[in-house]
Amino acid sequence: MDPTHLHQIAVEAMRSRGLLPVFSPQALQEAEAARHAGPERHGDIRDLRHLTWFSIDNNDTRDLDQLSVAEPLANGAARLLVAVADVDCLVRPGGAVDGHAGANTTSVYTAAGIFPMLPEVLSTDLTSLHESQERLAVVVDMQLAADGTVSGSDIYRALVFNHAKLTYDAVSAWLDGAASPPAQMASVPGLEEQVRLHDVLAGKLRQWRQSRGALNVNTISARPVFKDGQLVDLQPDEKNRAKDLIADLMIATNGATARFLVDQGFPSIRRFLQAPRRWDRIVVLAASHGVALPAMPDALALDRFLSARRAADPGGFADLSLAVVKMLGSGEYVAAPAVAGDAASAEGNGQGHFGLAINDYAHSTAPNRRFPDLVTQRLLKAALAGEPPPYSAGQLTEIANHCTLQEDNASKVERQVLKAAGAWLLHGRIGDVFDALVTGAAAKGTFVRISSPLLEGRVVRGFEGLDVGDTARVRLVAVDAEKSFIDFERA
Known part of the structure; x- marks a missing residue:
């Protein structure tokens, strides 16, 4: 299957789910105009370009949302600063770009390519924290105790500079002792010490959360592999030490963000995962x-x-x-009230995150690709400027509900396109038998995942008695790339 054909399947899938696959001319024009206008720089903005900021992300990532830097303190404590790209400074509320972002609410990552939430002139350029570029950011400045608790935090705006763009695979292999240090270690003074300190701090943050019941899981996702422009495989994209490192830092940052808004008497959008129904x-x-x-x-x-x-x-x-x-089950977005007492009460009634063992959790660290994070950034900046909240409680409730809906739609599109790619890869293997894991069992059908290629399909015969978590042998009986279905029977 050539990428053009797969891309068209993705476009049609997005439209069928109420997602916008292309930007309007007005949005593109508005984004391009931002290049000439430049970001606004009024208010209290600190100059922190001298700090050894760096990023760790995928090899091919161009929309860099956050940088970090740390400082060891006495008695095992530390200071951790996370800089989040100031996207709001170039995305005007109520404008065409904001309208597109608010409609889709997320970037959609398909096997046919990425459908970004923001035009690429912004997300992969002007609002991306690129290496060797200075950018405006919202900084979450945290004090970490020796046991991994966030003992205090502050938030402010700053000018930052990315001294090194590192990659997950290279950093992880180096930390594990399986590879030489990334090249930037030799050219950026203090970078090696920074990454090692980050690794230690991430471990402490993780241990503290796990002591409270945070779940230590290891899921894998499928990554399409192209050769000479043709799809040839779907391979597992597994977690590693560097990915865990960044995840732990972002969880702490999102918690500090939520608590800051509560302390300011501001409403917020929270990420909520209830106790499991199953x-x-x-x-x-x-x-x-x-x-x-x-x-x-x-x-x-x-x-x-x-x-x-x-x-x-x-x-x-x-x-x-x-x-x-x-x-x-899936997480969702919920609006938390502005009054600190009410917010605390709501969290006490279960509006926390079961998987992370956190009550205070607001998505804030990826405003280039998630609309709730951009909304949170606007709330933070209003609080810092002494202005009233830019959104009412009712508006935040509507935004939270819409973001949950569109996140689900985006996930369905991603699965549909992945299955289209997988169906094409399997079209010559009808009758083959696979080891499978049951991943879904409901009235709409029973679904299983095979490992080579890594994808899901539906069990159309012999599914009686199967439930999530069971293993089974299944035989491939039919595929259709155009309709994105892969059918198995129990073998």
Whole structure:
């Protein structure tokens, strides 16, 4: 299948799900005009370009949302600064670009390519924290205690400079002792010490969250592989040490952001994951491994089970993680009220994040690709400027609901295009038998994932009795790339 054909399938899938696959001429014109206008720089903006800021991301990432730098303090404590790209300074509320971003609410990452939330002149250029470029940013300045707690934080605007764009694979291999240090280590003074300190701090943050019940899972996603312009495989894109490092830093940053808005008496949009509705099935899954979980949801007990299985069967842990994640369900966005007391009460009633074991959590670290993060940034900047919130409680509720809906639609598009690519790869393998993991079992159908190529399909015959987390042997019976379906029967 050539990329052009797959791209057309993606475009049609987006339109069918209420997503905009192309920018309007007005949005493109407005984005281009930002290049000449430049960002506004009024207000209190600190000059922090001298600090050893750096980024870690995928090899091919061009929309860099955050930089970080750290400083060791006495008695095992540390100061951690995370700079988030100031996207709001070039995306005018109510404009054509903002309208497109508010409609889609997210960048859509398909096997046919990326459909960015913002025009590329912004997301991969003017509002991206590129190496060797100075940019405006919103800085979350955190004090970390020796035990990994965030003991204090401040937020302010600053001018920053990315001294090194590092990649997940290179940093992870180096930290694991499997490769030489990235080339920038030799050219940027203090960078090696920075990355090692970041690794230590991320570990402390992770251990503190896990002591509260944060789940230590390891899921994998499919990455399309092209050769000479043709799709040839879908390979696993696995987590590694550097990806975990950045994730831990961003979780801490998002928590500090949420608490800052509460302290300012501002409303916010929170990321919410309720206790699992299918806890009974998680209990059965654990029992199949000889572990008895409590009858009611218990994050600490679940993480102890997961940690034990990771140690006992590292090769099968990704499949176990996927089964548990499927049974945890999807997160959603919710609006939190402006009054600190009400916010605390709402969180006490369960508006937290079960998987992360956090009550205070607001997406804020990826404003180039997620609309809730851009909304949060506008709230932060208004609070810093002493201005009233730019959104009412009712508007935030509408935005939160729409973002949840569109995130789900984007995920469906991504799965549909991936299945179209997978169907094309499997078109010559009808009758082949695969080992599979059950990833979905509901009235709409029973779904399984195979590992080579890494993709999901539907079990159309013999699915009776199968449930999420089960393993099965399945036979490929039909594929259709145009309709994005892959059908199996139980073998």
